[in-house]
């Protein structure tokens with residue numbers, strides 16, 4: 001169910017893979033969709049506003065946030081990499097975003113966190129939102145910072161946040177790991193919509209996954225969000241098995257939920 005409860009929404013990272021998907025779909029959720037990114041976004045379409053700028057620039061972030069009712073924050077460095085760009089985009093950028101939300105009284109944020117906050121848990125175990133973070137790299141650590149930052153701004157200022165620990169959101173699962181981590185684009189939009197519209201969100205951590213038979217994550221602590229996935233990786237299972245080799249059980253990328261991120265880098 002899509003309910004248009006917001007007048008003006010901000011979507012950061014709108015030029016990215018998921019931003020392009022949500023650019024169209026989030027128009028169902030609001031009267032005006034404000035888009036931002038450091039990269040080109042083309043011309044503003046019907047009911048769109050565009051602000052180009054760097055999340056590391058506090059002034060630009062302030063102008064992005066001013067006048068919106070809620071924020072879907074996808075912008076940032078989205079893979080494992082060197083510390084400096086991750087620091088600028090994900091850590092300093094998230095701080096600027098929450099400070100601007102506090103100043104402009106924005107009450108709800110949907111934050112694109114990542115499964116890499118808990119990437120060092122084993123593929124043979126099931127975790128929920130009460131398990132301690134075990135980041136699998138600098139990128140996962142930066143998302144853990146974003147989750148803690150949002151908790152501070154909830155406890156202190158009452159700004160509600162959903163931290164979406166997104167698994168792997170692509171048109172279809174690319175490999176055997178993604179049979180567990182896959183989040184369809186339709187379910188991504190359903191998840192964001194549920195977080196935008198649930199009456200009381202509070203500060204919530206929720207794993208962003210479709211209704212996959214193989215799963216490592218339990219969303220029982222986020223039932224109040226009302227997210228009900230409609231898609232499943234199961235339909236892709238035979239095809240994925242047919243085109244991918246049997247996993248090497250001695251490889252940390254097979255042992256751990258974070259996959260290859262657990263052995264990517266260091267970069268310095």
Ligand code: NAI
Nearest residue numbers: 013015016017018038054055075076078089112166168169
């Ligand atoms: P993406 O890399 O395609 O998009 C990120 C966008 O952020 C890009 O358009 C980029 O230009 C923008 N950006 C980067 N640094 C910036 C800065 N300093 N200032 C302003 N904009 C900046 O990533 P994707 O796949 O669209 O993911 C969106 C979000 O979801 C990211 O935060 C990512 O970490 C998170 N996520 C995505 C997953 C997936 O499966 N696609 C899985 C887990 C988390």
Ligand code: 15L
Nearest residue numbers: 078079114115116167168181
């Ligand atoms: C992520 O956090 C990344 O943004 C995305 O590119 C994928 O690699 C995904 O995790 C994943 O774990 O598959």
